[in-house]
Amino acid sequence: MKFSANLGFLWDDRPYPDRIRAARAAGFDAVELHWPYDDDPADVKAALDETGLPCLGLNTSRGDVDAGENGLSALPGREGDARAAIEQALDYAVAIDAANVHVMAGFAEGMEAEATFINNLQFACARAGGRGILIEPLNRYDAPGYFLKTATEAARIINAVGDDTVKLMFDCYHLQMMGGDLTHQLQDLMPIIGHVQFAAVPDRGTPDHGEVHYPYIFGLLDQLGWQTPLGAEYKDPRPTDETLDWLKTAREGRT
Template sequence: MTKFSANLGFLWQDRPLPDAIRAAKAAGFDAVECHWPYAVPAEDTLAALSETGLTMLGLNTSRGNTENGENGLSALPGRQADARAAIEMAISYARTIGAKAVHIMAGFASGPEAHRTFVENLVFAASAAPDLTLLIEPLNPHDAPGYFLQTTTQAIEIIENCKCPNIKLMFDCYHVARTEGDVITRLQTLHPTIGHIQFAGVPSRGRPDEGEINYLAVFDAISKLGWSAPLGAEYKPANDTDASLGWMQTLV
């Protein structure tokens, strides 16, 4: 049976992170993941994980200065010190709470120098955290115009340039569908390089049983690849999270 992870960046946003973890357990999720947990002491997050028996699959590096519109730092030329500080903070938090992965956010940038900067910072992260999986995620240009990493092809080139076995692709079915389409074929092709899979309805990014993507077929294809880790439910509920969870019974 397909396992699911609740992405607490979008689900139960109305609750403090420890309470959101408890809500995910009550709803029947197999794991949790989050975006930026840093406002909550890691010890409080760990306590909620220990209480529920859930694992935090991953978290993101800091977006940077959000008031200036930043959305990640690791591909920004000239911001290496800030990027590496964000990487070290994410690694420390992940280790404290027993998280398995860190998503290294690239940020808004373009060009060869941004590519070199991203690769250098990823290699730094891989050396600093050989015990963790480091994820890079293409974001579609509709939701994140100007984001450095936009396609799975670009991501694979970066992973190959890094030559670090713990750097993997975050395959978000929503972003891939919006940018590239043919989600199942891309999953099958890229399977060896994937470190985590996420999903949401297309094009709304709402619940996965609404929209263009047949997630029954997608989840079946993922299962046939031998994938057994929880899939990340990273969608935006239209209203109350608990009221949006009917798909957990129908898409299995």
């Protein structure tokens, strides 16, 4: 099994180019970013080239974070801002050769919000240029009021968009918090999954504790033929280099 370091959380005490180098030194197979826009994409690309690590994706802008925004694409009346954020993310993805862009929905509800999200995703697909477009359900505890909460809702949105470019970001942490049954969800949704992330439940820490037995999940994904590196998106107050025992254990195939 291969693993990707989510550099939004890991080694977040340094610029993205240095996070990429740290991920390579730690033995990760890929990286993914959150919001790298303060870093020159040329510097990020140089670090990716230097390390040989592929970048699996990045997020669209959250919007006005100070005002409490967490994405724009399901907000009626904010289509201009949402599409500017999509184009910004795609331009950055092209510059660093990232595989996917995660289009963040934001805090919204109702049919108008759903129609807005679908339209903005169709806009993103039309401009993706061969890159993937991802959508991700966020759990109601960490992100109360976020438009997309469950994999079932995401599957409905993907079907409505009607373009194979858009896929589900299957975050085991968020989906376990929203009801679990990860085994059947992975089996049933595999055709529309574009990326998989993980962290311990319920504390979002390293994946070697908590209510999800990740050796089983990793083994299941292997049985299902999953080949893309799995995204380690966990939070830990310790320096990241002190949190990686789980990675050694997973590499050795131990439980």
